[in-house]
Amino acid sequence: MITSPNDFVPARNGALDEQWDVVVIGGGNAALVSALSARDHGARVLLLERAPRVFRGGNSRHTRNIRCVHDYTDAYYTGRYPYDELWTDLGGVGTGPSNEALAALTVRESETVPRWMTDHGVRWQPALTGTLALARTNRFFLGGGKALMNGYYRAAERAGIVILYEASVERLGFTGDACTEIVVRVAQGRRRVRAKAVVCASGGFEANIDWLRRYWGDAALNYHVRGPRYNDGTVLAQLLDAGAERAGEERGFHAIAVDARSPKFDGGIATRLDTIPFGIVVNRDGRRFYDEGEDIWPKRYAIWGRNIAVQPDQIAYSLWDSKVHGLFLPPMYGVSAARSISELASRFDLDPLAVEETVARYNAAVDRGPGGRFTMAERDGLSTVGLDPPKSNWAQRIDRPPFYGVAMRPGITFTYLGVAVTEQSHVRRQDGGVFHNVFAAGEIMSGNILSTGYLAGFGMTIGTVWGRIAGREAARHARG
């Protein structure tokens, strides 16, 4: 917080001393779309990105595709994806949309998103072998999310949007229902920025371990954060402190199983593990705790972060044998191999007897099962019988050495807690009004739409749809 007025850098000619129409806080997809949209609607725009240029882009730099309604096919879509189907898919995740009206608006508006993106310089990746599973419903960015963000930053520079890197917003000051002060820390010190309208597109708080500890205790110390370390939720906290209404479950987060050796922050896509359905998963005590074959992997990978997060010491071990080794993406840090189950258990400091017993009980339950042909292409029905928890598909004996394993941790992608918004993306207040010059887009307001669960590529849909709205409405507000 601010210690003394002298801490402020004296006014100098520069971006921070001007009066801006719209200041966008954030540097990811929602922020860039907001900035471009505000500029398209005639506003003079300043964008404050907290990260250095090389790490710009927030969580968006780790994304890969976007999910939009489309009634056509082209080189990038392998099939149509009508409104009703996306609406049904959205209703099928978790407990369904938090705010049906805003969710319906998001799905409806998504239809014009690909065209808008193309018009703003985005390039697409043709449907390739590796993307076919999702290429009907999702459109892939050529080169992934960082390439997308590079393109948006270039478009923003061309459009005359002023971008400041390593500019952290520390405080938002309010007078009545208006934000009247934005305090920014830059290399030279703190500055006050003046803006007629503010777009908050600064993401969630998933990289703020202390904040996570409020809900999860010391378990949060063992979570890995898949995105950049900059998402500490400062702006979200400022809005909530100023009386913004909450949207989204405060304990809600999206997490997957990542390699326990991956970095604490910013490991992104490369540290994820796809080994789980091929064998069994045991916890610190050498016991199984969840059905590893519940459904096809793309539909289930997002529950394993939470599964591991609630295990003792927030760690779990995926184990398999040589029958299935090589059928999945090789983990980037390699795997442990051993000639026996007990040797493998010792590698992970697990109780060899407990793990041997777990494997023996599992193998016996496989033997009681129906048998059949093993295939990962579908739910193959190879299940255990008389085992708790069961393994419903892809259950084969673990008996052919060498045996393999890898240790896993929960890797948090993003948090759900955010601020409630109107259809114009105005940030709502607990007293029933709105902050009339404050708008929100992206993860900071995704809790309005997603309650729990996640639909691949839909975070980018929310960021783009609401970035367009927030930029447009902020520009209208600023220009009267």
Place this chain on the structure above:
Amino acid sequence: MPVDDLFAEAERQLIVCNSCRYCAGYCPVWPALELRSTLTRGDITHLANLCHDCRDCFSACMYTPPHEFDLNPPKVFAQVREETYRSYVWPSTVPGWMHGWRGVAGWFVAIFVLLVALSSLTGGAGNSTGPNPGSPYEILPHLVMVAVVAAPSLWTIVVLAAAVSRYWRDTHGRLRDLTRPGVWARTLVQGVQLRHMRGGGQDCDYPADVPSPQRRRLHLAVTYGFGLCLVSTTSAAFMQEFLHLMPPYPYLSVPVITGTVGGFGMVVGCAGLMLLKRRSAPEPGTPSMRRADYGLLWALLILSVTGLLTLFLRTNPLFGPVLVAHLAAVIVAFAITPYTKFVHWIYRLLAIYKDNMDKLA
């Protein structure tokens, strides 16, 4: 970096790449990587030579330095290609005094002196004042010229043929697999368009992190320019041997037109590429590859400028010295070709061929 460490580092990086796969749309390197769950030296060499150095993957990568994963595929591929260019030719270690600027300049002077000596020994005029101004054979008799150019050319052809065979054995296997016309047709179409330099339609992030078609277009100017110069030389040989028409050829003849257009193409292309290179980002490359690039571009520039001068100065007293200089440049170029960046397209074509073959398999 020791060779073992280089391949280990390339493998480390490619394992991370294979866990990500976001770059799959840029070029065939990444889909080819996806087909391999373990990587041999041959695989890494193949992927490195399939890389056209467009650098789009470097801009798109979340894991480039200062990220702790420390990925830089264009750089590690450049390092592996340097190893390819070095290790597959014989001898793989050229004595220090023979290469570098001083070595090449020394060779040039020596050959120039040799040609002048040959010219006077064989009764050449030394300059173009004889009955047939502009005819090269007044400077140096045809047979002598053929002999001094053929010797280094033969050397180069033998060395490169051996390199091709060794490279193919290491990256693929049976030489017999190199005889599929359908695959060659595909490969040549992709090669002469530099299609894999298009970054999946985005163009190269070169000289810095803004996509641009400049590098590919300038490279094509050099490629086609070089091709036209070859057409010029062979058409001249054809006119002489089969049509019994002796040089100099009229301005409106195949050798002169193709040579002029090709020469200008090379001059523009080489100069443009050098200007771009001066502004290019150093991170995705290596200083030694940069030197090799400059070396090749200067050599091609000297060849094309001296070649154009022999055309424009053919009625000038300077014709003799210029022709001898051009010939000396050609001879030196032919002799040192296997040890220069010139060889890059040979391995790259083989890599494209293998990639096409693997896709059909």
